[in-house]
Amino acid sequence: MALSGIQIYKLLPQTNCKECGFPTCLAFAMKLAAKQVELSACPYVSEESKAQLQESSAPPIRLITLKSDGYEIKAGNEVVMFRHEKTFYNKPGVFAKIKTSAAEADVKELAGRINDYRVNYVGIDLEVDGIAVEDDARNADKMQKTLSVIRSVSKKPVMLFSDNVASIEAGLSQLSGETPLIGCADSENWEKFAELAKQSKAALAVIADTLDGLAELSEKAKAKGVEDLVLVPKGKNLGHELILQSQIRRLALKANFRSLGYPTLAFCQTHAQIAQAIAKYAGFLVIDQFAEELVYPLLVLRQNIYTDPQKPIQVQPGLYEINNPQPTDPVLVTTNFSITYFSVANEVEGSGLPAYLLVADAEGMSVLTAWAAGKFDAERIAKAVKAANLDTRMSRKRLVLPGAVAVLSGEVEAELPGWEIRVGPREAVDIPKFYKQVLQVN
Amino acid sequence: MPVEVPKEKWPGSVRTITLGALPAEGGTRKRVVTVGGETAMPFMHFEGEIPYPPVVAIEIKDRKPDDWSPLLLETWRDVIDDPAQWAAAAEEAGADLIVLALSLTNRDGNPTTPEEAVASVKAVLAATGVPLIVFGPGQAEADNALLVAVSEATKGERLALGICEDKNYRTIVATAMANGHLVTARTPMDVNLAKQLNILISDMGLPLDRILMDPTTGALGYGIEYGFSVMERLRLAALQGDKMTQLPMIVTPGFEAWKAKESKVGEGVPKAWGDWLNRAINWETLTAMTLVESGADIVVLRHPESVRRVKAAIDELMAAKAFVS
Ligand code: B12
Ligand code: SF4
Numbered sequence: 001m002a003l004s005g006i007q008i009y010k011l012l013p014q015t016n017c018k019e020c021g022f023p024t025c026l027a028f029a030m031k032l033a034a035k036q037v038e039l040s041a042c043p044y045v046s047e048e049s050k051a052q053l054q055e056s057s058a059p060p061i062r063l064i065t066l067k068s069d070g071y072e073i074k075a076g077n078e079v080v081m082f083r084h085e086k087t088f089y090n091k092p093g094v095f096a097k098i099k100t101s102a103a104e105a106d107v108k109e110l111a112g113r114i115n116d117y118r119v120n121y122v123g124i125d126l127e128v129d130g131i132a133v134e135d136d137a138r139n140a141d142k143m144q145k146t147l148s149v150i151r152s153v154s155k156k157p158v159m160l161f162s163d164n165v166a167s168i169e170a171g172l173s174q175l176s177g178e179t180p181l182i183g184c185a186d187s188e189n190w191e192k193f194a195e196l197a198k199q200s201k202a203a204l205a206v207i208a209d210t211l212d213g214l215a216e217l218s219e220k221a222k223a224k225g226v227e228d229l230v231l232v233p234k235g236k237n238l239g240h241e242l243i244l245q246s247q248i249r250r251l252a253l254k255a256n257f258r259s260l261g262y263p264t265l266a267f268c269q270t271h272a273q274i275a276q277a278i279a280k281y282a283g284f285l286v287i288d289q290f291a292e293e294l295v296y297p298l299l300v301l302r303q304n305i306y307t308d309p310q311k312p313i314q315v316q317p318g319l320y321e322i323n324n325p326q327p328t329d330p331v332l333v334t335t336n337f338s339i340t341y342f343s344v345a346n347e348v349e350g351s352g353l354p355a356y357l358l359v360a361d362a363e364g365m366s367v368l369t370a371w372a373a374g375k376f377d378a379e380r381i382a383k384a385v386k387a388a389n390l391d392t393r394m395s396r397k398r399l400v401l402p403g404a405v406a407v408l409s410g411e412v413e414a415e416l417p418g419w420e421i422r423v424g425p426r427e428a429v430d431i432p433k434f435y436k437q438v439l440q441v442n
Numbered sequence: 443m444p445v446e447v448p449k450e451k452w453p454g455s456v457r458t459i460t461l462g463a464l465p466a467e468g469g470t471r472k473r474v475v476t477v478g479g480e481t482a483m484p485f486m487h488f489e490g491e492i493p494y495p496p497v498v499a500i501e502i503k504d505r506k507p508d509d510w511s512p513l514l515l516e517t518w519r520d521v522i523d524d525p526a527q528w529a530a531a532a533e534e535a536g537a538d539l540i541v542l543a544l545s546l547t548n549r550d551g552n553p554t555t556p557e558e559a560v561a562s563v564k565a566v567l568a569a570t571g572v573p574l575i576v577f578g579p580g581q582a583e584a585d586n587a588l589l590v591a592v593s594e595a596t597k598g599e600r601l602a603l604g605i606c607e608d609k610n611y612r613t614i615v616a617t618a619m620a621n622g623h624l625v626t627a628r629t630p631m632d633v634n635l636a637k638q639l640n641i642l643i644s645d646m647g648l649p650l651d652r653i654l655m656d657p658t659t660g661a662l663g664y665g666i667e668y669g670f671s672v673m674e675r676l677r678l679a680a681l682q683g684d685k686m687t688q689l690p691m692i693v694t695p696g697f698e699a700w701k702a703k704e705s706k707v708g709e710g711v712p713k714a715w716g717d718w719l720n721r722a723i724n725w726e727t728l729t730a731m732t733l734v735e736s737g738a739d740i741v742v743l744r745h746p747e748s749v750r751r752v753k754a755a756i757d758e759l760m761a762a763k764a765f766v767s
Contacts, residue, residue, distance in 0.1 A: 082678070084671040119714035123665065211445040228563060238755055239485050239762025242735070246486065247447045254448050272755030275731035279670065292716025297662055297704070297724045301732060304667040329465070339664055343703070350710055366665070429703050 003056045005033040005201030011049035014043065019043060060252045062262050064228050064283070066093065066130065066157040066204055067179040071159055073129045073281030074265035076231070081249060087308040089265075092282045094298065095132040095159055096290040098150065100142040100167075107149045110290060115154035119296050122313060122338040126299040128156075132286040133171065140170035147174040159183070159205075159286065166194045172200045181265075181284070184232050190217055194224040202226040205265055209236065215259035222259075225375055229262045230246060230284065238272055245281040278302050313338040314364035319388040320345065325354035327395040330439050332424065332431070333381055334402060335362035335370050343428040351432035358399075360384040367402045378411035385416060398439070400424040449489040454683035455481040456739075457651050458494065459690050461539060461602055461624060462573025468598035468622070472571025475538055477654075477739040478690035483677060484737050487763040495760045496734055498749050499539035499575060499742045500532035501696055504562040505549050511706045513722050514744055526565035533570045535746035536753055542566050544588050546579035553584070556591030557626065563592045566676055567599065575602040575626065575692075575742075582610040593617040602626050602692075608639055610695045612646065619648050626692055629654040631636040631665075631672045631680060637686040644686075654740065661698035662729040670736045677737035690739035701746050721748050731755060 009029035020041040022028040030302050031037040032053075039045060039053055063076040073093040080086045089139050096114045098107055111131060118123045119126050131150055143162065149239060150158065151174055159181040160171040168182050183205025185193035190206065197204035206217040209292050214231050221229055235241030246263055253259035263283025268274045271294075277285045287298070307313060316335045322345060336359045348355050360380050362370035370376035385391070385399070397419040401409055403426035413421045427435045458479040463469025475497055482490025506515070506522045510522055521527040523582045529540050542563060563576055576592055578585030589603050589615060603618050604626030611627065618625045629635040636657055644650050648745055657676055659669030679687040704715060705722035715721055726748040730741045734756065743749050 082671070082674050083667070083677055117714065118713060211447065215445050236765050237762060238758035239455050239487070239760065240765045241487060242485055242759065243762055243766055247488075250448060251445065255446075257445070260445070270755070271727045271751055272731045272758075275728045276735055279735045291720070292714055293718075293721035294716070294724055296715050296721065297728050299661045301666070301728050304663065305670065305732075307667050309667070309671060366449075369630075427701070427703075429706060 003053070005030040008032050008053065011045070011052055013044045013046075015044070016143065017044070022068075034241070043108070050376045060256055060261050061249075062227070062229070063090075064230060064263050065179065065201060066159075066181055068130075068157040068175070069155045069178070071130070071156050078249070078281075079253065081246075081253060083305065083386075084309050087310070090283070090307050091302050091306045092278060093129040093157075093158075093284045093300070094295075095130045095284060095286045096128055096295075097134050097286055098146065099135060100135045100137040100146045102146075104145065104149055105436065107146055108153055112153040114290050115156060117227060117290075117292070117295060119292075119299065121300050121303060122342040124303065124313075126296075126303060128290070128295060128299075130157040130159065132161060133158040135160070135164060135167045135171075138162065138164045140164070140166040143167040144170040144174060147171045151348050157283075158179075161205075163189065165196060166187065168193070168196060172196070174291055175200075179203060179228075181230060183207065183230070183265075184305055185217060185221065187213060188216065190220060191224070194221045194226050197221070197226045198224060203230055205230045207232040207234055209234040209323065211244065211251070211260065214248070215257075218222045218259045218262060231260065231262050232263045232267070233264060238270070238276065241266065241273070242276055242280055245277075249281045274298050275301065275314050275332075278305055312364040315341045315359060317359045317361035317384065319390070320357040320359060322348045322357055323352055324356040327393060329354045329356065329396075330398040330400050330422070330435075331356040331358050331390060331394065332400045333358045333360060333384065335365060335376055337362065337364050337366045340366050346432065347428045348433045348435075353432065353435045355435070356390075358384055358388060358390070365403045366409055369391075371405050371408070371426065376405065378408055378415045381408070381412055382415035385419075391418070398422060400439070401424070447488065447657050450482070450486075450681075452481060452490060452591040452681035453681075454681045454685075454688060455479065455491075456677075456680050456690060457688050459624065459651050459654060461575070461600055463598055463600040463622075467600075469600055470567060471573055471599070473573070474600070475573050480677075480737075481681070483674075483681065484735060485759045485762060487743065488766040492576055492737075493764070494761065495740050496741065497758050498536070498753050499541045499692075499740055500535060500537035500746075500749060501541040501543055501694070501742050501744050502528040502566075503530055503540065503561070504544050504554070507545070510744075511700050511722060513705070513719055514700060514707075515623045517745060524565075526569035529566040530569045530598070531546035532746075533572055536749050539568055539573050539575060539740065540566060541575045541577060541742050543671055544579050546581060546584055554588060555577070556588055559588040560595040563596060563601075567596065573600065573602075575604065577626075578614075580605070583711045585610060586613040589614050593621045593623055595621075595622040600624060604628070604654075605656065606639070606643060607682050608635070608642070611643055615643050615646050615648050618652065619628060619646070619707040624652040624654060626654045626656050628658055631658045631660075631668050631674060633675050633687070636672075636676060637684070640686045650685075650689065653689050654692045655687075656692050656694070659693045659695060659698055659729075659733055661695070662725055662732070663704065664698070664702055666698075666732060670732055673733065673736040673738065679754045691737055692740040692742065693733050693738045694742045696726055696742050696744035696748070696753060699729040727751050734759070
């Protein structure tokens with residue numbers, strides 16, 4: 001836990017020599033506590049104090065980075081139990097599983113699909129972070145082969161799971177220069193795993209079904225010189241997993257309990273496990289089966305939960321042209337909340353119909369939220385029309401309002417003489433039909 | 443060295459609320475449902491009590507809905523024209539509760555009359571043994587007209603009537619009070635607004651143990667993070683002792699998730715979205731589970747497979763008590 005100014009002061013030389021640029025050691029200590037200066041500004045701190053200060057300023061949950069050629073995925077460094085208290089920082093890395101028992105062709109096909117998976121959500125490209133190899137064949141040759149096949153189609157970071165240390169070693173031989181995760185080390189085999197992790201600079205996953213067991217393993221591994229650890233709390237069921245994950249986070253943050261101050265990993269078989277792992281504290285997720293229809297909602301949920309609650313994702317207000325519109329085409333007005341903008345823009349784009357999308361500055365709020373908050377009214381809409389010079393730019397002046405704010409149409413008409421004001425459908429999905437049946441007809 | 447887990451000792455707790463009434467209590471239900479009573483954050487059995495599991499309601503309509511995903515219309519095809527059969531099928535599918543959402547207009551396109559609404563509610567009650575929640579069509583005048591008639595015709599059943607909002611709650615609360623029912627109170631994702639509406643409703647004389655609060659949620663991809671966080675904040679406030687937030691929470695992830703394009707539309711969508719039916723069910727399941735994790739006491743769903751998954755998960759979340767004490 002971070003030390004207070006007074007605690008830090010006790011570790012300083014207390015000579016008030018002013019070389020740090022502050023009048024007293026206490027003043028310097030206060031600035032240090034507030035993280036406004038670096039310890040190195042004082043030339044006289046003892047080595048012993050330095051070590052103590054560094055230890056205490058280390059983040060309560062260690063930052064772990066898995067790396068491969070061109071990719072990096074981080075977990076840890078979280079500071080709160082609940083996202084509204086600040087935000088969650090490092091999105092849990094999502095790894096899809098491939099088994100060593102699978103036929104080579106299947107490995108290649110699956111690894112390719114995992115590697116290439118990409119889906120756009122509100123303008124953000126979402127991807128799977130890597131591949132977790134499960135050595136269900138318990139066979140070093142198969143592990144090596146599987147990895148070389150994977151590396152022929154994907155460069156994303158990998159995790160290697162086996163209870164056969166020789167398999168892990170064989171897998172690592174294919175991954176030089178990378179930082180993969182290996183595991184899972186348990187109370188029986190941890191020593192060999194720790195040695196291997198140390199040699200290869202891999203991160204090490206330790207597994208146990210109690211907090212005592214996890215703490216003991218992490219301490220032993222650390223004593224062996226392995227610092228990059230990932231905890232795998234093996235719950236007896238979904239609820240037990242939730243409790244273990246919550247307790248680990250709490251011990252790390254509230255009690256500065258170093259032995260459990262590492263990111264966690266959750267193996268997920270069910271939908272409930274996935275939702276829980278994302279909402280409640282997993283640093284990495286390994287999903288059993290790769291299916292587009294599951295990965296898409298999973299990645300969206302992760303994106304949502306890890307959005308900074310203080311900053312809704314926004315788009316730039318202004319005029320957007322979709323499908324090469326002409327001055328006779330309609331102007332659709334919406335707000336600058338990303339989810340709102342992309343719901344509408346994707347529909348219009350997908351339909352192939354030409355239109356202008358006028359994005360009013362509604363301070364990043366959805367249509368109804370902004371309307372209710374007074375940030376999306378006739379005045380603001382008229383202002384956006386003027387700012388985009390639409391009066392001169394458009395030869396036919398047609399403005400389509402979102403159906404949800406149909407009540408605004410009278411006022412908008414009054415604000416914008418010469419414009420035809422149309423009320424569109426409530427849901428963006430229905431825009432293409434509305435366009436064809438109403439706008440194109442008259 | 444055994445690890446010592448710091449425990450939260452909360453001064454407050456959530457109220458317990460019972461929906462439905464048995465014949466001996468003046469109703470006709472075969473089973474009642476009790477929710478609430480938590481003295482800890484969701485499923486933290488090691489530091490408090492989670493006496494009742496969250497429950498799953500299935501939402502049905504009084505007639506075939508106009509705007510539901512074709513996947514849902516197909517799922518309920520055989521029963522969708524008859525609320526009684528639909529309710530029975532929902533109970534069969536594992537619903538702990540039924541939510542009957544009344545439509546603004548009847549099959550012929552005319553405004554639903556109070557008599558029609560009462561007939562639908564009675565048919566549903568006759569066809570099922572579980573407690574019932576009735577939502578009006580969502581327009582103040584219609585809500586009031588239909589819900590008052592329903593409330594009077596089912597006196598003593600301990601239905602929950604909704605949706606009370608800050609602009610329209612008085613009539614619904616008054617009729618619930620007079621006829622022994624409960625209400626659901628919805629506010630737009632804001633702790634203070636939720637408290638305020640609960641205060642307004644209890645000021646009318648309805649006891650707090652007859653109010654369920656609906657803090658509103660968004661679907662996965664469409665604002666769920668706001669719902670998730672406001673529910674966590676409401677539950678924390680309740681445990682910290684804020685009386686006006688100590689009510690069980692009901693949310694409608696089914697309604698939200700099935701409104702999303704991902705669930706509604708099967709064609710002309712990116713290939714990366716995958717199989718339509720599974721994606722839609724996943725959308726609902728993940729939305730619902732995320733809210734269960736943040737403190738929902740009642741989740742209202744639409745698809746039987748989501749219901750099965752969410753109920754199985756809740757069983758495990760509750761069973762974990764055995765592993766920590
Ligand atoms: C998330 C949310 C919030 C978030 C804000 C999120 C954000 N950045 O906007 C928070 C929690 C901050 C919030 C706050 C408030 N909210 Co709010 N919120 C919601 C919620 C749950 C979801 C909104 C959302 O993101 N929808 C998804 C987006 C994509 O929808 P959309 O913008 O409407 O776009 C769709 C359509 O309108 C259409 N569309 C969009 N543009 C266009 C354009 C054209 C031409 C066409 C044809 C169609 C079209 O396409 C989109 C997809 O179909 C809704 C309830 C709900 N479940 O819908 C309430 C809701 C919008 N909020 C509401 C209210 C009242 C408020 C507050 C005023 C409450 C308060 N006093 O605190 C505040 C206002 C904010 C403030 N004062 O700062 C009310 C509005 C009531 C009303 N009908 O007037 C709602 C409806 C909840 C309710 N039932 O009471 N809210
Ligand atoms: S340089 Fe070090 S010893 Fe000198 S005043 Fe600053 S803190 Fe104290």
